[in-house]
Amino acid sequence: MSPKKKPTAPDVAAVPGGSGPCPHIVIQDIRPAVDGGRRPAKRLAGEPCQVTATVFRDGHARICVSLFWRHEEERAWREEPMRCQNPGLDLWVAEITPPVPGHYLFTVEGWTDAYASWLDDFRKRVEAKQPVKSEASEGAAILERIAAAAAQKDRGRLAAAAQKLRSLAQQGEAALKLVEDEKLRSLVDRYQPREDAVRHDPPLAISAERERAAFGAWYEMFPRSQGTVPGKAATLREAERRLPDIQRMGFDVLYLPPVHPIGITHRKGRDNSLQAGPDDPGSPWAIGNASGGHDAVDPGLGTFADFDHFVSAAKKCGLEIALDIALQCSPDHPWVKEHPEWFYRRPDGSIKYAENPPKKYEDIYPLNFDSPQRESLWREIRRIFEVWITHGVSIFRVDNPHTKPLCFWEWLLSDITRAHPEVLFLAEAFTRPPMMHTLAKIGFTQSYTYFTWRNSRWELTSYLRELTEPGMMDFFRPNFFVNTPDILPLILVKGGRPAFKMRLVLAATLSPSYGIYSGFELCENQAIPHHAIPDDVEYKSSEKYEIRVRDWDAPGNIKDFIARINEIRRENPALRRLSGLAFHDTQSEDLLCYSKCTPDVANRLLMVVNLNPHRVVESMTRLDLASLGLSEAEPFAVHDLITGQRWTWRGAQNYVRLDPQQEPAHLFRIEPA
């Protein structure tokens, strides 16, 4: 370093990089990134995942950018060159396809492409017939540096090219031909030292899941209600007889409420009454009695062998079992005696039941996840999940996860999915958005949603816009249930059969994962005032507290309609993903018009749904043709996949009429006219 004539103030900060190279490359906005990369983005194994990054440097030199990725348990990184998709925005892109479910890491590296930068200028000088002697010498020096870094077998060719370039210094065009040679370029690309390479650190994460994480039709049923004798509980073996019926409706997932022994102390009676009758079976969510707890099968349903048989029979019907896990205990749960330290205690030492003052839930003891003995509790819960995985359960519907610590779920879910990457979790968290989003970020595959309460055009449009924002889709996979044992929407009570069909079409076409709770196909909507929420209703004779025996082929059922909708979902890839949704205007507030398209617009569906089950609606559409890949001039066909009808349309404005007593919705496929 040259001696300084004019000393600077001694407190000037040290120069960055010290005596090493000065960093030039800036890497920003790597996507997908959840919480700035601290959480994994959800993708599907076997599907290409696009990664983008803003990468640039000062000055005019050219840069190269690569994506590095690996499964978290691999040690070696794979390299994927990124291409500059938008030079004006310095946007670079590459795709990776995680081969199997699991957690993957990825990051981006950029470096200055000294050779290409030199070649750019060299070419311009040759084309302008300027002398290039000095520049040829610079280029030869670059080639020599590359040769020094090359493998033995290629070193000679690079060194020879450098020598030749020097000898051609007076012959610009010949020199240019030499340095633009494709074989030479590929050696340069392979060996050019990445002297100023900058790699983004820490790496970001992708959680690659299996298809069912994104797409599936769910059917919820109580096995004990699948019998044929009124008031008599069915066993799992008897419940197997329902499976073909569910298969015919086209469902993918069969979701069972808890199947464990049910508490006797303070058991709830019919319609949530505080006194159970002698024959009342109790709520499956009041878990545990002398026969066992979360790791047992209710003897009334059968044995573990029966459970295994049921899982296997369901599989033969194309149905995967989802099991409910509710981390709470009845007063009769074996843990109450064996591990009183896992519960909340009063000052007098007695165990606390659940309360939401002034309401008391004496049939339920909540678990204390903060207890000094929490490690043994958490590990026991981990073991219970393992038990059910061993018995063929690969989807868990988790009851009220938002009332347990997030750090518990993060610990549990990451441990389970590391060992069992195929296992999926549905969070039943009807709570405020930050908690719902965080549960999704820390490992829940899917989440229940507010769909059940979104009825108007504005409500549905704004909620779906929120769910389909790119940043949101990176971590939040909605599951649209049209009803649950706890939720009987008022629109079904008031709107009847047309409302049931309308809500089914909405759920099944707006969200790739959706579900119904059994009885929906029979348009069951007998309501009583809600026990806790003013002005709301709940199911009369709820299956939570009694055995229900139904005629599954009762008149007025919509089983064929459901089967057709599920068939359309399987046949049309646009309905298998959450993305590709666009809303279209109409003249009527009662009509919801929206489309789902695959990215290549090879599959285009257009839904027009009459949200009002009480009246016929006529209107003109105002289609956003561009989003459908359509032009103003060309006619196109709309083929109603529900009724089979077909019309030729043209332009944005087309007539629709929907009579809810006939069909409340058009489910059009757009086809060539």
Place this chain on the structure above:
Amino acid sequence: MSPKKKPTAPDVAAVPGGSGPCPHIVIQDIRPAVDGGRRPAKRLAGEPCQVTATVFRDGHARICVSLFWRHEEERAWREEPMRCQNPGLDLWVAEITPPVPGHYLFTVEGWTDAYASWLDDFRKRVEAKQPVKSEASEGAAILERIAAAAAQKDRGRLAAAAQKLRSLAQQGEAALKLVEDEKLRSLVDRYQPREDAVRHDPPLAISAERERAAFGAWYEMFPRSQGTVPGKAATLREAERRLPDIQRMGFDVLYLPPVHPIGITHRKGRDNSLQAGPDDPGSPWAIGNASGGHDAVDPGLGTFADFDHFVSAAKKCGLEIALDIALQCSPDHPWVKEHPEWFYRRPDGSIKYAENPPKKYEDIYPLNFDSPQRESLWREIRRIFEVWITHGVSIFRVDNPHTKPLCFWEWLLSDITRAHPEVLFLAEAFTRPPMMHTLAKIGFTQSYTYFTWRNSRWELTSYLRELTEPGMMDFFRPNFFVNTPDILPLILVKGGRPAFKMRLVLAATLSPSYGIYSGFELCENQAIPHHAIPDDVEYKSSEKYEIRVRDWDAPGNIKDFIARINEIRRENPALRRLSGLAFHDTQSEDLLCYSKCTPDVANRLLMVVNLNPHRVVESMTRLDLASLGLSEAEPFAVHDLITGQRWTWRGAQNYVRLDPQQEPAHLFRIEPA
């Protein structure tokens, strides 16, 4: 820990928190946050800065949230309690007001409010007339824990309250009165241990700047052109005579191109010609000759004493000096001999001049910021800024920062602003958005923008929407120049005087910082084809290469108009900030209608600008009344602050007519009718 009966698999992950407390509090989305908090958000010293955060926990317990902040050189944190602004979104908010310019750190802490959570339930039980003996005992235990943490003087009161609560266990209402007592609550708030407190780490940063960082009208002029004898260069002393004229126009900042000695070798002649005549003064950006370099004053302009006098005279006229710093050298710069290692060299050892092949700029030697001797170069540059700060310069306009390493600027700017928090930097980076944004994030106060090339309604609307996005305003402060010595917009060439007035109104009302380059007030628009950009023009007889002497009161000048606009800017706080902008529709693509309001809508300005300098436009407005704090029914007055005219309007639709030959714009203040 109880002995485990059923051993879990040995490879289950360790429980988080180990034997310590289980974390419950989640802190997310703290704002303002630039690049996730890694870069400081820009705010103003003395102005309240709102901080928001999403903070929540599992379950139903109550939480407390505090904001902690300090100047980066302070050690102790200040605490500001946050209030829950939106419980449905778990959104917490507090304000801090950085007292003086500088860098500040802040973070958010949350903890469970055990007392308030207990009190919530206790109150409900008392109100429901339930027995509360056990609960009173729990509350007393909480009070005892708080007493143990309290200062000696308050411990007794808390312990006494605990004892009293136990004694009132059978008298719910008396107990409730005791535990709701305000004095007791304030002791609880003060001493309650924050057992499960979670603090966001690392802290985030705010850069608090002085008013001029956000708001100012800039005037650019060449001091040497301020003389009265054609062809004769003015000295700084002579140039002082222009200052009152600039003051009368209402400017805040006087920006001078480089004032250093100018190179002789390869000096450019008039209109950018390669051969300079013997009297041609050369470009001020070809810096350095035998008289000195970046730390010298051109002898033709005067001495450092003259410079100091000029700075002081400007200050008396309310003008702050902004100096241009261009980090490049003429071949005659002293560094070329003293520090050849700071430049790029050819293989033959000669120093490289600037090139953009095939174009050559032989009058300029670029500096090599990557040279192995870069530390001495960087420190010398740091010293040069210090020299000019010592001579009263507190604003620097930095030439082409995007061609130097970002890490250099980050190092330089942070070192200077730490020592001189009042110093501001304007980045002249006409380049791609990622680089412009990053320069703003790493320390440049303001940036030149694309405003000069945005003319149509769509262009202006979309560009301003981008600039006024909240995340963007956190770091990017635009400065809207209507022209520069390098940029003569075609609309000024073609549109003449009406276009000059129109563009001035746009710049001065859309952006709180804006500027003109001298000659604009005379509507100078004589153009020649651009030397490098096809289909573009540049100034004929550019001052960059020759001395210009003008009649500053020439007929047709718009000095009074400029003075009035700058006066309006000072009188109306809505124009002093970038925020508060809303666009309003009209029937004509030629009209840009927009409003600027203070957050409290006490000051509301409505601009209607005819973007077409060639024709009269008549149209109806379609005001977004809600954004203006107006209702459909109430009439309101629009008071044109340019002409003094006043109309009474009502509702969204109102008639406007703008003749560009008279006034191209309405600059209305909305007032009571």
